Amino acid sequence: MPTFEKKLLDLSQISVIITDDSKVTAKQLLEQSAALRSGCSELKSKSVAVVYTDTISFVTALVAFDGFCGALYLCSHESIKSIPKDVCHWPINSKTDCSKSTVTSQNDGLSLPIKTKWYLASSGTSGMPKWFSHGFSDLIRQTRISATLQNLCWGSLYEPHRFAGLQVTLQALLSGASLVVTEKTNVIDRVSVYAQQNVSAISATPSMWRQLLMTNQLHSLSLSHISLGGEIADQGIIDALSHYFPIANIRHIYASTEAGVGFVVSDKKAGFPQSWLQEGVNGAELQVDGNQHLRIKPQGRLDKSLVNRIDENGFLDTEDRVELVKGRVLFLGRASGIINVGGNKVHPEKVESVLLSVEGVLQVRVYAKANSVLGALVEAEITINPSLDWSVLVKKIRSQCKLKLQRFEIPVKLRQVTRMEINSSGKLSRSNINV
Incomplete structure (x- = not known):
């Protein structure tokens, strides 16, 4: 049975984590x-909550406890409030003194490694976070290893207690690559750090990529591998990244905290080939049900808490x-x-994609405004290129909406904002939808 420790021991190349003030092999x-x-x-054999404080201490704990503890709850200071009461808390931090301990491997004087469950929390945007378990084998199922990937230097934009951040961390460390982590929160400062460290691979949500593009600093990076996930990767953001990095491998990853990594699309087109509904992809089977919901039957095991969303054939309703x-x-x-606009269904992401297709529009958030007659109306916040005239651009946006959207989908109000709020999981914040 593979463990995090065993996989690191198997490396032929030394992986490295580089932070603002240290480097750990x-x-x-x-x-x-x-x-x-x-x-x-x-x-x-106990269940342990590992609280994220810094990447090196956090990863050290994961390597130490996988195969040793019965379950690991990967926590932030916020999500720890929602874990079961019988779970032990482990306050890992960079000042932990292990110097007096005797170094042992998991099998020195101990029983064989046990199968540890890894619990990751949902974003909690609609209430308290929900916890979903994964086996280590399932978490690394999509981890790729090659001579080319060993030479990559990954820039981390996610914290590793989240599913996307954990995937980046595992990909970097288990392929023998480097991982650059910075505590800087300003986007321009982050890009500067990545340029100094010669980062060649970055994984981010489409919203985070739009923020990076807005800095006008991406020309300082030489990226060969680009990943998008967590939100819909529309053709506009894929084309924009292709323009900046024409020879880069660009992939958008369909994954969720509850189901793990479903599949990866690498043809630089939005969505995925319809043929995958018949053929499957990477061991996963896909279906579209009568409600237009995507259903997936992944290769790995699904958390038992999802039983109400799994049909008799083992397909999970992704919603x-x-x-x-x-x-x-x-x-x-x-x-x-x-x-819901007078009984008509409007997808915010569809409207956002149309607005983003207008040249000069940099970022969009579509939301519902309560209405006593129709139930709700569609409104939008928009960030534009500061060199453009808002009144002129509004006319172009309205024209595009009339061409691409049905009447009930067109925002009744467009509001210019200077920045969009991105939540802790890297996604566009939608906390005040239906206001």
Whole structure:
């Protein structure tokens, strides 16, 4: 049975985590994790909450406790409030003193590694976070290893306690690559750090990529690998990144905290090929049901808490609505995010895609405004190129809406804003929808 520690030991190339003030190799991670584990025998087979404070300490704990503890809850200071009461808290931090511990591997004087469940929390945007379990084998199912990938230097934009951040961390470390982590929160400062460290691969949500594009600093990077996930990757953002990095491998990843990584699309087109509904992809089977919901039967095990969303054939209702257009399956948005305008269903993401197709529009957030007659109306906040005239651009936006949208989908109000709020999971904040 593979464990995080065993996979790191198997590396032929030394992985490295680079932070603002330190550098740690895979060998050092293994030594530190063994020392940490040897000093906490009381946690063997227990459920443990590992709270994120910094990347190196967090990853050290994951390596130490996978195969040793019964379950790991990957927490932020916020999500720890929602874990079961019987879970032990482990306050890992960079000042943890393991110097007096005896370094041991998991099998020195201990039983064989146990199968640890890894619990990751949903974003909690619609209430308290929900926890979903994964096996380590399922988490690394899509991890790719090659000589080319060993030479990459990944820039981390996600915290590793989240599913997307964990995927980037595992991909970097288990392929023998480097991972650059910075505590800087300003987007321009982050790009500067990535340029200094020669980052060649970045994974981010479409909203985060739009923020990076707005800095006008991406020309300082030489990216060969680009990943998008967490939100709909529309053709506009894919084309924009292709323009900046014409020879880069650009992939958009369909994944969720509850189901894990479903599939990866690498043909630089929005959505995915309709043929995958018949053929499947990477061991996963796909269907579209009568409600236009995408259903997926992944290769790995699904959390038992999802039983109400799994049909008799083992397909999970993703609750993402899709449409079939010219041989592609295009994403419309979450079923739970639909705006009801007088009985007509409006997908905010569809309207956003149309508005983003107007040259000069940089970022858009579409939301519902309560209305006593129709139930709700569609409104939009828009960030534009500061060199453009708002009144002129509004006319172009209105014209595009009339061409591409039905009347009930067209925003009744357009509001210019200087920036969009991105939540802690890297997605466009929709916390005040239906206001």
